[in-house]
Amino acid sequence: MAIPSFVDQVTLHTFGGNGGHGCASVHREKFKPLGGPDGGNGGRGGSVILRVDPDVTTLVDYHRQSYRRATSGEPGRGDHQNGSNGEDIVLPVPDGTVVTDADTGERLADLTGPDAELVVAQGGRGGLGNAALASSSRKAPGFALLGEEGLERTVLLELKVVADVGLVGYPSAGKSSLIAAISAARPKIADYPFTTLVPNLGVVVGGDVTFTVADVPGLIEGASEGRGLGFDFLRHVERCAALVHVVDCATFEPGRDPVTDLAVIESELTAHGGLEDRPRLVALNKVDVPDASDLAEIARADIEAQGYRVFGVSTKTGEGLRALTYAMADLVAQRRAAQPAPEPRVVLRPEPVRRGRSDAEFxxxxxxxxxxxxxxxxxxxxxxxxxxxxxxxxxxxxxxxxxxxxxxxxxxxxxxxxxxxxxxxxxxxxxxxxxxxxxxxxxxxxxxxxxxxxxxEEPQRPAVARRRELDREYHEAREGEEQDGGYHGVRRR
The missing domain is CATH 3.30.300.350 (GTP-binding protein OBG, C-terminal domain)
Incomplete structure (x- = not known):
C-alpha cells in the first residue's frame, strides 16, 4: 500500500533509555589492603524529545516508523569510573503539532513556535555506585543501586496547519486556484470535486505584510459529522487568524447559489466550534463567466447585509485579487498587533505516569x-x-x-x-x-x-577453618616449648 506524502495524524510509541547500574567495587592495590569502595555511578538514560522544525511540514516519518527508542546509560565501573549517559533522540515535528497521551487522553503540549520542545519519554536515572553510598557508619558498602527504567509512553501526534488565513468553501470552488494566483504555490488543479486531498499553503505579500494562506479541502454539508474530507481537515482552520469564504458563482449543480453555499459552510464551521471570533471575508469567485458575474452582483447585497465584506474575484483574469489580498493583509496585521508578546521558549517536561502519587512522600x-x-x-x-x-x-x-x-x-x-x-x-x-x-x-x-x-550461623569457609587450625597448632606448640624450658619456634603458614 502506498504511503501518503502528507500525514497529519499518527500514533507514536516512545521509549526512554534505561539508566545504567551502579558498580560495587573495592580498590585493590599492592600494599593497600584497605583501599575502600571505588564503584562508579551508572549513566543516565537518553530521553525522547519532540522539537518544532520549521522545515518539517508533515508527520509522514512517524507514519513509516512509529517506534522510537533512546539509548540506555552505561553501567559504572571500578576506580571511580562513572558510566556514560545515553544519547537523547530529538524528533523534528511541524509547527502546530498537538501531543496527546494515548492512554489517558491528556493533552501534553501544543507545540507552536520555532524550537518548542517536549520531553515525551524521560530517560531513567543511573544507579549510585558503592563509592557514593559510603558514609561514616557504612564505610565499605558491598552493594550498589540499580539504574531506573526509562519511561514508556504512547502519544498521538495531530498536526494543525499554522496559517494566517484559511480558505473554506465547497469542492471545486476555486480555493487552490486562488492560492496559485496570489502566491508561488502550485497545487494540483482539476475540474472535478475533491481534487485537493491535503491542505495547500502559500506565502502572500500584501503591502508591507507577508502572511500565509491555506485552503481546507473537502468541505460539504455534513463535514463536521464526517462527510467528505471535512472531518479530517476542519481542525486545520483552528490556527487561522482570518477566514475567507470562496464561493463558486458558476456552478451548475441544482439547488446551489452563493447565499445558500455560504450558509451551509458557516453552519459546518459553527458545528465544529471555536471559530466564532475569526473575522470573515467573502470572495465571489469565477466572475469572468458572464452568468456568474450577474449572479455575483445579485447575491452581493444579501451577503453584505449579513455583515460580510464581499469581493468579486477571478483567478483566471486576476480581477479583484489585489483588493482581496490587501483586505486579508489588514486582518492579519490587526490580529498580530492584538497578540501578546511571545514568551521565552520553555522546554516542557510532563511528569512521568505514577499511580498513587500525593503531596505526602507515601x-x-x-x-x-x-x-x-x-x-x-x-x-x-x-x-x-x-x-x-x-x-x-x-x-x-x-x-x-x-x-x-x-x-x-x-x-x-x-x-x-x-x-x-x-x-x-x-x-x-x-x-x-x-x-x-x-x-x-x-x-x-x-x-x-x-x-x-x-x-x-553460616558454616566457616575452608580458608578460615584452615587458618584457625594453624593458629591453634602454633599456640599449642609454643606453650609446650615454654614448659620444656626453651622455645625453638614454629613456622606459621
Whole structure:
C-alpha cells in the first residue's frame, strides 16, 4: 500500500533509555589492603524529545516508523569510573503539532513556535555506585543501586496547519486556484470535486505584510459529522487568524447559489466550534463567466447585509485579487498587533505516569491481606534495589524506616508477619512484598533479614577453618616449648 506524502495524524510509541547500574567495587592495590569502595555511578538514560522544525511540514516519518527508542546509560565501573549517559533522540515535528497521551487522553503540549520542545519519554536515572553510598557508619558498602527504567509512553501526534488565513468553501470552488494566483504555490488543479486531498499553503505579500494562506479541502454539508474530507481537515482552520469564504458563482449543480453555499459552510464551521471570533471575508469567485458575474452582483447585497465584506474575484483574469489580498493583509496585521508578546521558549517536561502519587512522600492503605505502600520515593527505591544482595535489601529497609513507613504501619494496626507490598499495578501485580518485622534496627552491613545475622550461623569457609587450625597448632606448640624450658619456634603458614 502506498504511503501518503502528507500525514497529519499518527500514533507514536516512545521509549526512554534505561539508566545504567551502579558498580560495587573495592580498590585493590599492592600494599593497600584497605583501599575502600571505588564503584562508579551508572549513566543516565537518553530521553525522547519532540522539537518544532520549521522545515518539517508533515508527520509522514512517524507514519513509516512509529517506534522510537533512546539509548540506555552505561553501567559504572571500578576506580571511580562513572558510566556514560545515553544519547537523547530529538524528533523534528511541524509547527502546530498537538501531543496527546494515548492512554489517558491528556493533552501534553501544543507545540507552536520555532524550537518548542517536549520531553515525551524521560530517560531513567543511573544507579549510585558503592563509592557514593559510603558514609561514616557504612564505610565499605558491598552493594550498589540499580539504574531506573526509562519511561514508556504512547502519544498521538495531530498536526494543525499554522496559517494566517484559511480558505473554506465547497469542492471545486476555486480555493487552490486562488492560492496559485496570489502566491508561488502550485497545487494540483482539476475540474472535478475533491481534487485537493491535503491542505495547500502559500506565502502572500500584501503591502508591507507577508502572511500565509491555506485552503481546507473537502468541505460539504455534513463535514463536521464526517462527510467528505471535512472531518479530517476542519481542525486545520483552528490556527487561522482570518477566514475567507470562496464561493463558486458558476456552478451548475441544482439547488446551489452563493447565499445558500455560504450558509451551509458557516453552519459546518459553527458545528465544529471555536471559530466564532475569526473575522470573515467573502470572495465571489469565477466572475469572468458572464452568468456568474450577474449572479455575483445579485447575491452581493444579501451577503453584505449579513455583515460580510464581499469581493468579486477571478483567478483566471486576476480581477479583484489585489483588493482581496490587501483586505486579508489588514486582518492579519490587526490580529498580530492584538497578540501578546511571545514568551521565552520553555522546554516542557510532563511528569512521568505514577499511580498513587500525593503531596505526602507515601500513602498506606489496606488491600486484602496486604498493606499497600504508594509513593514516589518508596517505589523508586524498590526499583533501584538489587534483591539478590541481602545488604542492599537491608539498606532499602533502613531507607523506608527513615521516612516513617514502619511507624505509619504500626499506627494503622499492622502486626509482625503481615505482608507489605510496594509498587506494582493497582490490582497488585508486579508489587514487591515484604514480611513486616517492626522495631528492629538494621544497618546495610547486616547480610540477613531484619533482626537476624546469618554470619553467626553460616558454616566457616575452608580458608578460615584452615587458618584457625594453624593458629591453634602454633599456640599449642609454643606453650609446650615454654614448659620444656626453651622455645625453638614454629613456622606459621
Amino acid at each position: 500513602t498506606i492503605a489496606r488491600q486484602g491481606d496486604l498493606w499497600r505502600v504508594r509513593g514516589d520515593k518508596p517505589e523508586r527505591w524498590v526499583r533501584q534495589t538489587d534483591f539478590g544482595n541481602p545488604e542492599a535489601v537491608g539498606y532499602l529497609a533502613d531507607r523506608l524506616n527513615r521516612i516513617g513507613v514502619e511507624t505509619k504501619l504500626l499506627d494503622l494496626g499492622a502486626r509482625a508477619g503481615d505482608g507489605v507490598a510496594i509498587g506494582g499495578a493497582p490490582d497488585g501485580t508486579g508489587a514487591v512484598v515484604f514480611d513486616f518485622a517492626p522495631q528492629v534496627d538494621v544497618g546495610a552491613e547486616i547480610l540477613s533479614r531484619r533482626g537476624e545475622d546469618v554470619r553467626l
